[in-house]
Amino acid sequence: MLNRFSAMVRCLRHLTVLVALVAIHYGFTYEPKLRHHQEWKKLVLTHHWPATVCEMDQMHCKNPPKYWTLHGLWPDRAQTCNTSWPFDFTQIQDILVEMNQYWPDLLHPNKSQLWRHEWQKHGTCAASLECLNTQLKYFSKGLELYKQVDLNSVLEKSGIIPSTSYYQMKDIENALKGFYGVVPKIQCLSPRQGETVQTLGQIEICFTKEFQLRNCTESVDNLNDALTAWKSYNEDLHVCDTSANTLYPPVKEHSK
Ligand SMILES: *[C@@H]1O[C@H](CO)[C@@H](O)[C@H](O)[C@H]1NC(C)=O
Ligand SMILES: *[C@@H]1O[C@H](CO)[C@@H](O)[C@H](O)[C@H]1NC(C)=O
Numbered sequence: 256m257l258n259r260f261s262a263m264v265r266c267l268r269h270l271t272v273l274v275a276l277v278a279i280h281y282g283f284t285y286e287p288k289l290r291h292h293q294e295w296k297k298l299v300l301t302h303h304w305p306a307t308v309c310e311m312d313q314m315h316c317k318n319p320p321k322y323w324t325l326h327g328l329w330p331d332r333a334q335t336c337n338t339s340w341p342f343d344f345t346q347i348q349d350i351l352v353e354m355n356q357y358w359p360d361l362l363h364p365n366k367s368q369l370w371r372h373e374w375q376k377h378g379t380c381a382a383s384l385e386c387l388n389t390q391l392k393y394f395s396k397g398l399e400l401y402k403q404v405d406l407n408s409v410l411e412k413s414g415i416i417p418s419t420s421y422y423q424m425k426d427i428e429n430a431l432k433g434f435y436g437v438v439p440k441i442q443c444l445s446p447r448q449g450e451t452v453q454t455l456g457q458i459e460i461c462f463t464k465e466f467q468l469r470n471c472t473e474s475v476d477n478l479n480d481a482l483t484a485w486k487s488y489n490e491d492l493h494v495c496d497t498s499a500n501t502l503y504p505p506v507k508e509h510s511k
C-alpha cells in the first residue's frame with residue numbers, strides 16, 4: 256500500500272516535471288516568435304541592378320531596364336507575418352504604371368509574381384505600421400521612397416556609371432555614404448571561379464519606422480534575419496568585399 260502510494264507520488268512528480276518542461280518549451284519557442292514579428296526596427300529599401308540580376312538568371316530576362324529598379328521594402332526582423340492576407344492585384348491598379356516602371360518583375364515580365372512574394376513575405380509585416388497597412392499604401396510608399404532616394408542620379412552625379420572597367424568598392428561606398436550621410440548595404444555577385452572581380456548587384460538604403468534615413472549597419476542580432484531575407488531571392492549575392500575590384504556592368508542591349 257505504502258509502496259503503491261509513493262509510486263503514485265513519484266509518478267505525479269514526474270508528471271509535474273513533464274508539464275513544467277512542456278510549459279518551458281512552449282514559453283521559449285513560441286513567445287519569442289510572436290514578439291519577433293512585432294519587433295522590427297528598420298525598413299530596408301532594396302534596389303537591384305537589372306544587368307546583374309539578368310546575369311544570374313539569363314533564362315528569363317528580356318530587355319532589362321538600364322536603371323536601378325526596386326526589389327523590395329523590407330522590415331528587418333520579420334517575415335511572412337500574416338498568411339491570411341493574400342496579395343490582391345486589384346488593390347494596386349492605380350499605381351500599375353509606376354510599379355511596372357520602377358518595381359518590375361525582372362524575371363517574369365508582365366507578371367506580378369515579385370509583388371505577390373514581396374507582399375506576403377515583407378508587406379504583411381510592414382503593415383504593422385498604420386501608414387503601411389494596406390497593399391496600396393505599402394507599394395506606394397516603396398515607390399515614394401525609391402523616388403526620394405533617387406539612387407540612379409546619385410550614382411551618376413558621383414561619376415559611378417555602368418562601365419566595362421572596374422571600380423574600387425570603397426569609392427562606391429564612400430560616394431553613397433557622402434551623399435546620404437548614412438551607411439548603405441551593398442551586395443555583389445561573387446567572382447567567378449578563378450577570377451577576382453565581383454559584380455555590383457544590390458544596394459540597400461535603410462529607414463527608421465518614421466522614414467528617416469538611418470545606417471543599415473546594426474548593433475543588434477539580426478544579421479541572420481537579414482541574410483535569409485535576401486538569400487531566398489538569390490543565393491549568389493553577398494555583402495561586397497570592400498577591397499575587391501568591382502564591375503558595374505552595362506545592360507546588354509539584347510539580352511535573350
Ligand atoms: C491578417 O489579415 C487579415 C486580412 O487583412 C486581417 O483580417 C487579420 O486581422 C490579420 N491578422 C492579424 C493577426 O493581423
Ligand atoms: C509588358 O511590359 C512591358 C514593359 O512594362 C510593356 O512594354 C509591354 O507592352 C508589356 N507587354 C504586354 C503583352 O503586356
Ligand SMILES: *[C@@H]1O[C@H](CO)[C@@H](O)[C@H](O)[C@H]1NC(C)=O
Binds near residue numbers: 437438470
Ligand atoms: C552611422 O554610421 C556612421 C559611420 O560608421 C557613424 O559615424 C554614425 O555614428 C552612425 N550613426 C548612427 C546614428 O548610428
